[in-house]
Amino acid sequence: PAMGIDSDDELDLTAGKSIYMISDGTGWTAEHSVNAALGQFEHCLIDRACAVNTHLFSGIDDVERLMEIVKQTAKDGAMLVYTLADPSMAESARQACKIWGVPSTDILGPITEAIASHLGVSPSGLPRGAPGRNFPLSEEYFKRIEAIEFTIKQDDGALPQNLHKADIILTGVSRTGKTPLSTYLAHKGYKVANVPIVMGVDLPKTLFEVDPEKVFGLTINPVILQTIRRARAKSLGFSEEIRDNYSEMDYVKRELEYAGRIFSQNPVWPVIEVTGKAIEETTAVLLRLYHDRHNKCSMPRISKRY
Amino acid sequence: PAMGIDSDDELDLTAGKSIYMISDGTGWTAEHSVNAALGQFEHCLIDRACAVNTHLFSGIDDVERLMEIVKQTAKDGAMLVYTLADPSMAESARQACKIWGVPSTDILGPITEAIASHLGVSPSGLPRGAPGRNFPLSEEYFKRIEAIEFTIKQDDGALPQNLHKADIILTGVSRTGKTPLSTYLAHKGYKVANVPIVMGVDLPKTLFEVDPEKVFGLTINPVILQTIRRARAKSLGFSEEIRDNYSEMDYVKRELEYAGRIFSQNPVWPVIEVTGKAIEETTAVLLRLYHDRHNKCSMPRISKRY
Ligand SMILES: Nc1ncnc2c1ncn2[C@@H]1O[C@H](COP(=O)(O)O)[C@@H](O)[C@H]1O
Ligand SMILES: Nc1ncnc2c1ncn2[C@@H]1O[C@H](COP(=O)(O)O)[C@@H](O)[C@H]1O
Ligand SMILES: [Mg+2]
Numbered sequence: 001p002a003m004g005i006d007s008d009d010e011l012d013l014t015a016g017k018s019i020y021m022i023s024d025g026t027g028w029t030a031e032h033s034v035n036a037a038l039g040q041f042e043h044c045l046i047d048r049a050c051a052v053n054t055h056l057f058s059g060i061d062d063v064e065r066l067m068e069i070v071k072q073t074a075k076d077g078a079m080l081v082y083t084l085a086d087p088s089m090a091e092s093a094r095q096a097c098k099i100w101g102v103p104s105t106d107i108l109g110p111i112t113e114a115i116a117s118h119l120g121v122s123p124s125g126l127p128r129g130a131p132g133r134n135f136p137l138s139e140e141y142f143k144r145i146e147a148i149e150f151t152i153k154q155d156d157g158a159l160p161q162n163l164h165k166a167d168i169i170l171t172g173v174s175r176t177g178k179t180p181l182s183t184y185l186a187h188k189g190y191k192v193a194n195v196p197i198v199m200g201v202d203l204p205k206t207l208f209e210v211d212p213e214k215v216f217g218l219t220i221n222p223v224i225l226q227t228i229r230r231a232r233a234k235s236l237g238f239s240e241e242i243r244d245n246y247s248e249m250d251y252v253k254r255e256l257e258y259a260g261r262i263f264s265q266n267p268v269w270p271v272i273e274v275t276g277k278a279i280e281e282t283t284a285v286l287l288r289l290y291h292d293r294h295n296k297c298s299m300p301r302i303s304k305r306y
Numbered sequence: 307p308a309m310g311i312d313s314d315d316e317l318d319l320t321a322g323k324s325i326y327m328i329s330d331g332t333g334w335t336a337e338h339s340v341n342a343a344l345g346q347f348e349h350c351l352i353d354r355a356c357a358v359n360t361h362l363f364s365g366i367d368d369v370e371r372l373m374e375i376v377k378q379t380a381k382d383g384a385m386l387v388y389t390l391a392d393p394s395m396a397e398s399a400r401q402a403c404k405i406w407g408v409p410s411t412d413i414l415g416p417i418t419e420a421i422a423s424h425l426g427v428s429p430s431g432l433p434r435g436a437p438g439r440n441f442p443l444s445e446e447y448f449k450r451i452e453a454i455e456f457t458i459k460q461d462d463g464a465l466p467q468n469l470h471k472a473d474i475i476l477t478g479v480s481r482t483g484k485t486p487l488s489t490y491l492a493h494k495g496y497k498v499a500n501v502p503i504v505m506g507v508d509l510p511k512t513l514f515e516v517d518p519e520k521v522f523g524l525t526i527n528p529v530i531l532q533t534i535r536r537a538r539a540k541s542l543g544f545s546e547e548i549r550d551n552y553s554e555m556d557y558v559k560r561e562l563e564y565a566g567r568i569f570s571q572n573p574v575w576p577v578i579e580v581t582g583k584a585i586e587e588t589t590a591v592l593l594r595l596y597h598d599r600h601n602k603c604s605m606p607r608i609s610k611r612y
């Protein structure tokens with residue numbers, strides 16, 4: 001959640017409750033689920049009324065290390081969240097937690113079992129890193145790498161002659177989050193180009209020549225934008241003069257109005273409000289619109305085939 | 307999993323089994339868990355012995371749309387996976403699935419309940435997008451944005467004078483995955499610089515002046531590297547001549563040996579084998595090493611405070 005701070009160095013392990021996470025893989029699935037669930041406790045986390053420490057142990061594929069961590073979890077009065085593909089490892093975790101009185105949640109087991117009975121196929125029980133379990137050079141692998149390389153090269157209005165090659169084009173004034181959104185989408189396999197809107201600077205002609213269905217405008221509340229720009233100007237060490245112009249409220253408002261006029265001249269471009277949204281949230285809104293246009297389903301959805 | 311192909315356009319909904327996913331938020335948590343679980347069925351997915359379609363419905367925060375999707379799920383003989391923060395929505399999903407005979411898995415409920423009883427605090431029941439639930443301009447927000455901007459600017463050996471500002475520096479020959487790894491780490495909040503190793507080109511002096519504990523070497527199997535380079539050379543339209551040199555086996559091997567010598571001259575740099583690893587997997591290995599160095603714990607872990 002929003003207040004997660006990565007702070008190994010000065011971590012005071014005695015303050016607050018702990019959540020231990022174990023995976024035989026990367027641990028990102030467990031971390032993702034725990035983060036989502038912790039979002040349900042922001043009211044208490046935000047003012048430090050409660051404090052939570054998480055400890056992620058990834059690549060745990062032997063029972064000895066597993067037992068060591070469960071013991072430590074018990075000792076620290078923590079709870080355990082695990083994803084273990086090998087059913088005997090998962091069962092060991094469950095049993096050990098029961099014996100040592102550790103509250104525990106299995107993230108992978110229930111969903112895997114549900115899918116197994118839905119498909120009528122038994123799960124392999126093999127962790128993702130297991131030998132012989134590698135299909136690395138898939139089509140999707142290359143697609144994703146290419147999307148990332150493309151997206152980086154197209155950052156900040158670079159190479160406008162390539163806009164027709166993009167799957168998605170983002171446009172908006174400075175600090176609407178075009179760059180982070182672009183790279184996030186790139187990791188999902190989309191080739192993204194972003195084009196800044198700056199008052200007094202012409203937009204590239206090619207932006208108006210490409211399929212308008214792939215262009216998305218970003219907009220933001222002027223007060224929030226000013227806050228972000230101020231932080232930005234400070235961290236870049238802008239001179240007072242430039243800073244004033246860039247983050248001055250009158251200028252911020254006029255630039256947003258200018259962008260708004262461009263958006264209304266291009267009514268096919270959806271305009272996404274980014275105020276208060278995490279990168280993941282803006283991505284969800286955008287991809288919903290993007291796939292909806294391609295599918296023309298009754299209800300917006302993102303479909304994939306495996 | 308590796309074989310996931312995003313293919314809205316030509317999706318044949320009649321072939322294979324379907325998994326419907328519903329979230330009141332982005333849906334990425336449900337998707338992540340389903341992806342991990344589908345990894346357990348690669349043996350059957352890989353040769354299309356079974357086929358699976360997933361359909362993600364995000365931002366579902368009213369019971370009417372929820373019911374509509376559950377009905378569709380029943381009609382299609384699909385299963386349902388959901389993350390719904392509002393307990394009455396989650397209960398409606400559970401009940402409706404029961405009535406219509408839809409197999410279903412609640413991803414958020416069990417972990418949230420476990421954390422609630424561990425913390426002794428009730429969950430808010432508010433979805434992430436709910437009004438008044440926005441803490442967007444946190445320290446972590448700015449840190450992440452800054453990390454992404456920094457990382458993009460430092461791609462491919464650019465601005466070597468800034469290497470001291472990076473949290474992590476990646477180095478390795480072309481096509482070891484430095485760029486995708488960099489941006490992935492950046493989204494986790496790390497400022498990353500990557501420096502290519504090219505035979506006959508001197509590495510920047512600053513690489514040897516920074517704290518060596520933050521430098522990581524990447525290495526890869528020469529046969530796999532050649533395959534990747536061939537694909538790359540083709541997609542970039544290299545001339546036969548350059549292509550031969552770049553992806554010729556003898557050259558590939560000599561360049562990897564050259565990199566290997568640099569790594570042995572800098573024994574503090576850990577060398578990570580990337581062959582057959584997804585970006586997420588290399589990230590897990592790297593961050594384990596990175597945090598272990600900072601923590602000096604008995605067991606490598608990544609710790610955070612919330
Ligand atoms: N592609 C995959 N093949 C097999 N198992 C996987 C795959 N991806 C994830 N898993 C399993 O799903 C769980 C969560 O993975 P991770 O997010 O890497 O911790 C672990 O138990 C992994 O072994
Ligand atoms: N920061 C947050 N605050 C409250 N709820 C959250 C937060 N992040 C995720 N959730 C909830 O966790 C579930 C999964 O979120 P998502 O991955 O966005 O689909 C949804 O029910 C969200 O409403
Ligand atoms: Mg930018």
Ligand SMILES: [Mg+2]
Nearest residue numbers: 462484485486
């Ligand atoms: Mg690169």
